[in-house]
Each structure stands twice: as C-alpha cells, then as structure tokens.
Amino acid sequence: MSGKSLLLKVILLGDGGVGKSSLMNRYVTNKFDSQAFHTIGVEFLNRDLEVDGRFVTLQIWDTAGQERFKSLRTPFYRGADCCLLTFSVDDRQSFENLSNWQKEFVYYADVKDPEHFPFVVLGNKIDKLERQVSMEEAQTWCMENGNYPYLETSAKDDTNVAVAFEEAVRQVLAVEEQLEHCMLGHTIDLHSSSKSGSSCC
Numbered sequence: 001m002s003g004k005s006l007l008l009k010v011i012l013l014g015d016g017g018v019g020k021s022s023l024m025n026r027y028v029t030n031k032f033d034s035q036a037f038h039t040i041g042v043e044f045l046n047r048d049l050e051v052d053g054r055f056v057t058l059q060i061w062d063t064a065g066q067e068r069f070k071s072l073r074t075p076f077y078r079g080a081d082c083c084l085l086t087f088s089v090d091d092r093q094s095f096e097n098l099s100n101w102q103k104e105f106v107y108y109a110d111v112k113d114p115e116h117f118p119f120v121v122l123g124n125k126i127d128k129l130e131r132q133v134s135m136e137e138a139q140t141w142c143m144e145n146g147n148y149p150y151l152e153t154s155a156k157d158d159t160n161v162a163v164a165f166e167e168a169v170r171q172v173l174a175v176e177e178q179l180e181h182c183m184l185g186h187t188i189d190l191h192s193s194s195k196s197g198s199s200c201c
C-alpha cells in the first residue's frame with residue numbers, strides 16, 4: 001500500500017497573530033511576510049511529501065484565529081485528520097487558550113474518540129528574544145493533556161517548519177496503522193475458535 005498517495009487534511013488552529021498563515025506559507029511557498037494580514041475565514045494550500053516511504057498530499061487548512069471569525073472557520077473542522085494547536089512563545093495568553101482551541105475543534109469536528117485523535121502542538125516565533133512561555137512548561141502541558149508531540153518553530157527563520165508538518169503526517173499514519181492492526185485482529189478473531197484475538201480497539 002506504500003505506492004498509493006494519501007490525501008491528508010491538517011488544520012491549523014490558534015489565536016489570531018500566532019503565525020498560522022506564516023507557517024503554512026513558509027512550508028508551501030517558502031516565503032515569509034513580516035506584515036501579514038489577519039486571515040478571514042479559512043484558506044488552504046496543498047503540498048506533496050514523502051514520510052517514512054509513504055507518499056502523501058498534505059492539504060493544510062489555515063483558519064482565522066480572531067474570535068469574530070469563529071462562525072466562518074468552524075464549519076471547516078470536519079474531516080480533519082490532524083489538528084495543529086498553535087501558540088506563540090512570546091504571547092502567554094495564546095498558550096493559555098490552547099485548551100479552548102482543543103475543545104472547539106473536538107466539538108465542531110465531531111471527534112468521536114478525542115483521546116486518540118492526533119493533535120500536535122506548535123510553539124511558534126522562537127526567534128523572538130522575549131519569551132513568555134518556556135519549552136518545559138509547554139512540554140508539560142502537552143504531556144498532561146494527551147501526550148501530544150510538541151515542536152518549537154519559527155516561520156520567520158524557517159526553524160522546524162517542515163519537521164512540524166512531517167510530525168503531523170507521522171501522527172496520522174500511526175493512528176491509521178493502529179486501526180489496521182485492530183481490524184486485522186478482528187478478522188483473525190472471526191475465524192478463530194479461541195478468544196485470543198487482538199483487543200487493542
């Protein structure tokens with residue numbers, strides 16, 4: 001199955017101004033705009049990549065973080081394979097709002113099994129000297145809220161941007177593999193007289 005290209009939808013959520021559009025644009029067009037405008041509603045861009053031998057078309061959905069655009073962004077959460085919860089390391093409030101973003105996503109995307117949904121947390125703008133959130137604090141939040149991967153990025157300097165999107169793909173593939181494994185377990189179970197089939201689901 002490694003020959004087929006997989007279409008994955010990943011969605012960037014987080015407060016207005018944390019750098020979601022800048023991360024997407026850096027990754028897809030390798031450009032950075034220091035005077036970027038706030039996003040209104042949603043925008044998306046595609047990029048093809050290969051991760052661990054799998055060919056993937058990543059459809060990156062960039063949403064408007066400002067509260068007044070809530071009704072324009074939430075209809076687009078459904079069908080997302082991965083959610084990138086983004087904050088800015090120089091903006092404490094954007095870090096404290098991560099839980100709200102997570103809840104908003106789970107609700108509007110109608111995620112059936114939130115505990116196993118692949119979230120990845122990004123602390124952006126690490127090029128800035130005046131930090132308000134330490135790496136340790138962000139890592140602790142990730143551990144306590146679902147053991148999510150945490151990556152520190154800079155869209156400006158192109159630090160860890162590709163790594164972040166690749167990690168999103170890895171998280172989705174890992175969940176997919178687990179599901180395949182479970183389904184295989186059930187198949188074996190149906191034809192087996194013993195009750196020793198897989199019970200991972």
Ligand SMILES: Nc1nc2c(ncn2[C@@H]2O[C@H](COP(=O)(O)OP(=O)(O)OP(=O)(O)O)[C@@H](O)[C@H]2O)c(=O)[nH]1
Binds near residue numbers: 063128153155
């Ligand atoms: N220093 C620095 N500035 C950044 C970085 N990423 C984004 N910015 C700047 O931060 C501002 C906001 O960036 P955006 O990408 O528009 O933020 P956003 O999260 O898309 O904001 P909304 O569309 O309102 O939700 C812009 O002026 C960017 O140039 C970064 O890594 N480092």
Ligand SMILES: [Mg+2]
Binds near residue numbers: 037063064
């Ligand atoms: Mg934006």
